[in-house]
Amino acid sequence: MTPRALIAGTGGYLPALVLDNDSLAARHGLDTSDAWIRERTGIRQRHIAAPGEMASDLAAAAARAALEQAGAEAAEVDGIIVATATPDAAFPSTAARVQAKLGVTRGFAFDLAAACTGFVYALSVADAMIRAGQARNVLVIGAEVFSRILDWTDRTTCVLFGDGAGAVLLRASTEAEVGRGLLSCHLHADGRFGDLLHLEGHPGVVRMNGREVFRHAVSKLASAVDEALQANGLSKGDVAWLVPHQANLRIIEAMGRKLDLPPERVVVAVDRHANTSAASIPLALAEATRDGRIARGDLVLMEAIGGGLTWGAALARI
Numbered sequence: 001m002t003p004r005a006l007i008a009g010t011g012g013y014l015p016a017l018v019l020d021n022d023s024l025a026a027r028h029g030l031d032t033s034d035a036w037i038r039e040r041t042g043i044r045q046r047h048i049a050a051p052g053e054m055a056s057d058l059a060a061a062a063a064r065a066a067l068e069q070a071g072a073e074a075a076e077v078d079g080i081i082v083a084t085a086t087p088d089a090a091f092p093s094t095a096a097r098v099q100a101k102l103g104v105t106r107g108f109a110f111d112l113a114a115a116c117t118g119f120v121y122a123l124s125v126a127d128a129m130i131r132a133g134q135a136r137n138v139l140v141i142g143a144e145v146f147s148r149i150l151d152w153t154d155r156t157t158c159v160l161f162g163d164g165a166g167a168v169l170l171r172a173s174t175e176a177e178v179g180r181g182l183l184s185c186h187l188h189a190d191g192r193f194g195d196l197l198h199l200e201g202h203p204g205v206v207r208m209n210g211r212e213v214f215r216h217a218v219s220k221l222a223s224a225v226d227e228a229l230q231a232n233g234l235s236k237g238d239v240a241w242l243v244p245h246q247a248n249l250r251i252i253e254a255m256g257r258k259l260d261l262p263p264e265r266v267v268v269a270v271d272r273h274a275n276t277s278a279a280s281i282p283l284a285l286a287e288a289t290r291d292g293r294i295a296r297g298d299l300v301l302m303e304a305i306g307g308g309l310t311w312g313a314a315l316a317r318i
């Protein structure tokens with residue numbers, strides 16, 4: 001039997017400092033308002049990393065929580081993949097730093113760059129490695145400190161993002177667990193649209209053409225979701241939960257409507273986390289599995305779009 005990658009544990013970590021929209025505007029002297037930010041994005045607040053708090057710190061905390069929930073020891077981890085656009089450094093990788101922080105001394109560790117789609121990409125890579133028998137236990141982490149790469153004078157971008165990390169421990173399924181685990185991942189990129197959302201300069205600040213990215217998001221996410229369902233012979237009625245990338249409540253709600261899902265079946269965290277890029281799906285997934293909303297046997301659909309442009313979807317049976 002070819003094993004599947006089972007989501008054995010989830011965990012999240014958010015930095016202590018919380019800024020609501022008004023505090024953010026006051027802190028940076030922004031010409032914006034709580035009403036504009038909430039109406040256009042659904043965001044009410046975001047977490048901001050402390051000075052010196054790095055992506056690997058957030059990632060290690062989320063990973064520890066995922067290991068604990070899975071009842072697994074760090075020594076069992078065969079590999080660590082960190083999806084991030086805000087690594088501690090180009091090298092050593094953030095994943096290698098997480099490995100050291102967890103006290104793991106074997107297996108592989110590497111970072112993956114696919115911006116906000118990074119977690120879906122990382123799931124796909126880990127899934128392929130587990131199916132190939134190359135690893136049995138893989139930590140897949142999304143970790144971001146976007147507050148470090150924002151232009152705090154640009155109100156069109158700086159109000160949108162937040163810091164955080166989410167992690168899952170993927171474990172090779174056993175014969176008794178047939179039918180559970182990741183069903184498939186579907187990845188896409190189109191570099192022609194790279195300029196719509198990119199880092200400008202060195203070390204770089206985020207620039208985004210929000211209106212254009214929004215347009216691409218609605219159509220590309222819809223087709224990725226259709227592709228994932230079709231690949232598994234499933235229909236939208238089979239989906240129990242949508243755990244979408246958390247960029248904008250309007251996009252999230254549009255995807256929920258497309259799937260005919262009632263709002264309570266769509267996991268929303270953007271109001272409290274803002275857009276945490278690669279961390280947004282695993283953070284939302286961790287919240288909804290840990291509070292008991294998502295239960296064993298549920299079919300969960302994940303989707304994301306971000307810089308690259310990159311986009312994709314993944315289906316998992318919990």
Ligand code: UT7
Nearest residue numbers: 032033036040116155156210211213214217247248305306
């Ligand atoms: O995670 C990666 C994927 N990213 C996304 O999916 C993001 C997709 N895009 C979006 O979520 C939305 O496009 C935004 C939230 C970024 C912007 O919302 P929008 O409804 O597309 O607004 P807009 O860019 O068309 O701007 C509308 C107006 C403009 O003023 P004028 O030109 O109409 O006078 C902006 O200057 O709102 C103004 N504006 C603001 N006003 C107050 C832009 N930012 C702000 C602000 N506060 N922070």
